Amino acid sequence: xxxxxxxxxxxxxxxxxxxxxxxxxxxxxxxxxxxxxxxxxxxxxxxxxxxxxxxxxxxxxxxxxxxxxxxxxxxxxxxxxxxxxxxxxxxxxxxxxxxxxxxxxxxxxxxxxxxxxxxxxxxxxxxxxxxxxxxxxxxxxxxxxxxxxxxxxxxxxxxxxxxxxxxxxxxxxxxxxxxxxxxxxx
Amino acid sequence: xxxxxxxxxxxxxxxxxxxxxxxxxxxxxxxxxxxxxxxxxxxxxxxxxxxxxxxxxxxxxxxxxxxxxxxxxxxxxxxxxxxxxxxxxxxxxxxxxxxxxxxxxxxxxxxxxxxxxxxxxxxxxxxxxxxxxxxxxxxxxxxxxxxxxxxxxxxxxxxxxxxxxxxxxxxxxxxxxxxxxxxxxxxxxxxxxxxxxxxxxxxxxxxxxxxxxxxxxxxxxxxxxxxxxxxxxxxxxxxxxxxxxxxxxxxxxxxxxxxxxxxxxxxxxxxxxxxxxxxxxxxxxxxxxxxxxxxxxxxxxxxxxxxxxxxxxxxxxxxxxxxxxxxxxxxxxxxxxxxxxxxxxxxxxxxxxxxxxxxxxxxxxxxxxxxxxxxxxxxxxxxxxxxxxxxxxxxxxxxxxxxxxxxxxxxxxxxxxxxxxxxxxxxxxxxxxxxxxxxxxxxxxxxxxxxxxxxxxxxxxxxxxxxxxxxxxxxxxxxxxxxxxxxxxxxxxxxxxxxxxxxxxxxxxxxxxxxxxxxxxxxxxxxxxxxxxxxxxxxxxxxxxxxxxxxxxxxxxxxxxxxxxxxxxxxx
Numbered sequence: 169x170x171x172x173x174x175x176x177x178x179x180x181x182x183x184x185x186x187x188x189x190x191x192x193x194x195x196x197x198x199x200x201x202x203x204x205x206x207x208x209x210x211x212x213x214x215x216x217x218x219x220x221x222x223x224x225x226x227x228x229x230x231x232x233x234x235x236x237x238x239x240x241x242x243x244x245x246x247x248x249x250x251x252x253x254x255x256x257x258x259x260x261x262x263x264x265x266x267x268x269x270x271x272x273x274x275x276x277x278x279x280x281x282x283x284x285x286x287x288x289x290x291x292x293x294x295x296x297x298x299x300x301x302x303x304x305x306x307x308x309x310x311x312x313x314x315x316x317x318x319x320x321x322x323x324x325x326x327x328x329x330x331x332x333x334x335x336x337x338x339x340x341x342x343x344x345x346x347x348x349x350x351x352x353x354x
Numbered sequence: 355x356x357x358x359x360x361x362x363x364x365x366x367x368x369x370x371x372x373x374x375x376x377x378x379x380x381x382x383x384x385x386x387x388x389x390x391x392x393x394x395x396x397x398x399x400x401x402x403x404x405x406x407x408x409x410x411x412x413x414x415x416x417x418x419x420x421x422x423x424x425x426x427x428x429x430x431x432x433x434x435x436x437x438x439x440x441x442x443x444x445x446x447x448x449x450x451x452x453x454x455x456x457x458x459x460x461x462x463x464x465x466x467x468x469x470x471x472x473x474x475x476x477x478x479x480x481x482x483x484x485x486x487x488x489x490x491x492x493x494x495x496x497x498x499x500x501x502x503x504x505x506x507x508x509x510x511x512x513x514x515x516x517x518x519x520x521x522x523x524x525x526x527x528x529x530x531x532x533x534x535x536x537x538x539x540x541x542x543x544x545x546x547x548x549x550x551x552x553x554x555x556x557x558x559x560x561x562x563x564x565x566x567x568x569x570x571x572x573x574x575x576x577x578x579x580x581x582x583x584x585x586x587x588x589x590x591x592x593x594x595x596x597x598x599x600x601x602x603x604x605x606x607x608x609x610x611x612x613x614x615x616x617x618x619x620x621x622x623x624x625x626x627x628x629x630x631x632x633x634x635x636x637x638x639x640x641x642x643x644x645x646x647x648x649x650x651x652x653x654x655x656x657x658x659x660x661x662x663x664x665x666x667x668x669x670x671x672x673x674x675x676x677x678x679x680x681x682x683x684x685x686x687x688x689x690x691x692x693x694x695x696x697x698x699x700x701x702x703x704x705x706x707x708x709x710x711x712x713x714x715x716x717x718x719x720x721x722x723x724x725x726x727x728x729x730x731x732x733x734x735x736x737x738x739x740x741x742x743x744x745x746x747x748x749x750x751x752x753x754x755x756x757x758x759x760x761x762x763x764x765x766x767x768x769x770x771x772x773x774x775x776x777x778x779x780x781x782x783x784x785x786x787x788x789x790x791x792x793x794x795x796x797x798x799x800x801x802x803x804x805x806x807x808x809x810x811x812x813x814x815x816x817x818x819x820x821x822x823x824x825x826x827x828x829x830x831x832x833x834x835x836x837x838x839x840x841x842x843x844x845x846x847x848x849x850x851x852x853x854x855x856x857x858x859x860x861x862x863x864x865x866x867x868x869x870x871x872x873x874x875x876x877x878x879x880x881x882x883x884x885x886x887x888x889x890x891x892x893x894x895x896x897x898x899x900x901x902x903x904x905x906x907x908x909x910x911x912x913x914x915x916x917x918x919x920x921x922x923x924x925x926x
Contacts, residue, residue, distance in 0.1 A: 186472070231662070237659070240533060
C-alpha cells in the first residue's frame with residue numbers, strides 16, 4: 169500500500185465499557201478498510217486516545233471521520249494526515265537464526281538501530297521501534313530467513329510543535345464545516 | 355427520598371412527559387409491571403408481539419413529534435423489538451426502547467432469557483445503555499431521551515437488569531445532561547449560506563428536494579417562503595411527503611423509483627438541486643452516477659455524515675433545517691423562472707401519474723382515491739410496504755405534515771397496523787387509516803387484538819390482490835413472469851377481524867367502495883375493510899434498479915414519449 173494514501177485519524181473516546189466494540193462494529197458494517205488501531209489512556213482523565221490508520225485509496229476517509237464522530241462516546245476525531253506529525257510503531261519479530269545466518273541478521277538489526285531481546289539456539293527476537301515504513305522494510309529483509317512470529321502494535325502519532333488535541337469545555341455554536349469535495353461512495 | 359429502581363424509572367418517564375408505553379410483560383420486567391399501577395398517568399398498552407410495541411412507539415412518535423416508548427422483557431422479548439428499532443433508526447424516529455435483563459450476577463452466563471441486546475442493537479441505535487445500578491437510572495433516562503429527540507432523532511435502548519428494578523436508591527432527577535461526545539450544529543455557517551443564496555439567485559432551472567428533515571425541524575413556513583419567493587418547484591422524498599402542501603401550484607410530487615415522472619424529469623434537467631433534510635437514498639436517486647447530471651447541489655442537513663456520503667455536494671450546509679432556511683431566505687432574491695415552470699408544467703400535463711384508468715375492475719388506486727375524497731384529505735395514512743405503500747403515496751394529496759407515516763428506510767412489511775395503532779393513540783381526535791397489502795398485513799395481524807382490547811379506532815384497508823404485489827411486479831417485469839413464492843392463499847380477513855371482535859366488510863365491486871369507507875368511518879371503534887382488487891395491477895411509473903431517474907418506465911396506457919434532459923427515452 170502506497171504510504172501517501174494512508175491517513176492517520178486520532179480519536180479521543182470516553183473510557184467506558186463497549187466503546188471499542190462500537191467503533192469496530194462501525195468499521196465493519198460500513199466496510200471501512202482499517203490498517204491498524206492502537207488504543208490507550210490519554211493525558212486527560214476518563215479519555216482514551218485511539219490512533220487509526222486508514223487506507224485512503226479504498227476508503228472515504230472523511231466518511232470514517234464523520235461516522236466515528238456520531239458515536240456518542242467518541243468525543244473528538246481529527247485527521248492529522250495533513251499536519252507535520254511524528255509517528256511510531258513497535259514490532260517484535262521472532263526470526264529463524266542458525267549459526268550461519270546469525271551474524272547477517274545482527275548486521276541488519278544494527279543498521280536499523282533495532283535490538284535483539286531474546287536469543288535461542290535457532291531463533292532470535294528482534295525489537296524495533298520506528299515509523300511504519302521502517303518496520304515494513306526490516307520485516308521484508310528478515311522474511312527470507314523465515315519469520316516465526318510477528319507482533320505489531322499499530323501506529324501512534326502526535327503532531328509536531330506545541331499544539332495538542334484537547335476536548336474544550338464549550339463548543340462554539342457555528343462550527344466551520346469541512347467544505348471539501350468528497351468522492352461519493354459507490 | 356428512597357425509591358426502587360422501578361419507581362425511579364416510572365418517575366423519570368413522567369418527568370420526560372411520557373404518557374403512553376407500548377409493551378409486553380415477562381419475567382425480567384415483572385417488578386416494573388408491579389409498580390406501574392402506582393403511576394396511573396402512565397398508560398400501558400398491551401400489544402400481542404413486541405415488534406408491534408416497537409412499531410407502535412415509532413408511529414406514535416411520528417404522529418405526535420414526541421418520543422415513543424416501548425417496553426419488552428429480556429431474551430426473546432428484546433429480540434422481537436429489533437426490527438422495530440432498526441426501522442426507527444433508518445427513518446430517524448425518536449424512540450426509547452426499554453428492555454428488562456437478567457439479574458446482574460447472571461449477566462454473561464447464558465442465563466434463562468438472557469440476550470446481549472445492547473450488543474445486538476449497536477448498529478441500529480443512536481446509543482444504548484446497560485444500567486448497572488438504580489443510582490444511575492435517572493441520569494440514564496434523561497440522557498436517553500435527550501439523545502433520542504435531539505439532532506437527528508433516533509432510537510435509544512435502555513437495558514435494565516431485574517435486580518436493579520428492585521434495588522433502592524435516592525431519586526433525584528437531574529436538571530441538565532452533559533454528554534461531551536454529543537454535539538449538534540444548529541446554525542448553518544454564514545458564508546456557506548451566502549454561497550448557497552448566490553447559486554439560487556443565479557440559477558435558471560432550480561428544484562427543491564425536501565425530505566423528512568423538514569418535517570422533523572418544523573420548517574414548513576420557511577420552506578414555503580423559499581419556494582414562493584424564488585418560484586422554485588418543490589419535490590419531496592417519500593418520507594418528506596406532507597412538508598409542502600401537495601395542492602400548492604409549486605408542488606411537483608415525489609421523486610424516485612416510483613415517483614412522479616415529471617418530478618424525476620425535472621431533477622434530471624435541473625441546473626440546481628437544493629436538497630433539504632434528505633439523505634439521497636438509492637430509492638430516491640436512482641443510479642447515482644446519473645443523478646441530476648446538469649445540476650450543482652446544495653445540501654442542507656443536521657447530520658454532517660450524510661453530506662457527501664452518496665452524492666458529491668457543491669455547497670454543504672450543516673445545521674437545523676429551520677434555522678438554515680430562515681437565514682437563507684434573507685439572502686434569496688425574489689425571482690421568477692417562467693420558462694422553467696412552463697416546461698415543468700408541460701411535463702406534468704404529458705405524464706400524468708394521478709389519472710386512474712377507466713375500467714370495470716376494482717383498482718387499488720381507486721380505493722386510495724376514495725379514501726382521500728371521503729376524508730377530505732383529513733386523515734393520517736399509515737402504509738405498509740410495497741405496492742400499497744406507493745399507491746398510497748401517489749393517489750392521496752397530503753397537505754399537512756405527519757399525515758403520511760410509512761416505513762421508508764427499512765421497508766418493513768407489517769409496519770402499518772401497529773404504527774397506525776400508535777398514531778391513533780397519539781392523535782385520538784384524528785382519523786387514522788392503515789393501508790395494508792394482504793401479505794404485509796399477516797406479518798403483524800395479531801395486533802388486531804391490541805386494537806380490540808383498548809378500542810383503538812384505527813380503520814384498516816387491505817388492498818387484497820392475492821399476491822406479494824411488489825415482488826410479483828418485479829417478477830413480471832424482470833423475471834419473465836416467473837411467479838415464485840408470490841401467490842398468496844389468504845384467510846377470510848373479515849372473519850379474522852370478527853374473531854377479534856372487530857367488525858369488517860368485504861368489497862369486490864367498485865360501486866360499493868365509498869359506502870364501505872363511510873361505514874368504517876361512522877363506526878366508533880376499529881374497522882376492517884377487505885378490498886378485493888385487480889390481482890396483477892402494476893405500479894407506474896417505475897425507474898428500474900440500476901437505471902438513472904431519466905429512464906422512466908411509464909404505464910402502458912400513457913403513450914407520450916419522455917424527453918428528459920437531453921435524452922429521448924421511449925416507454926418500454
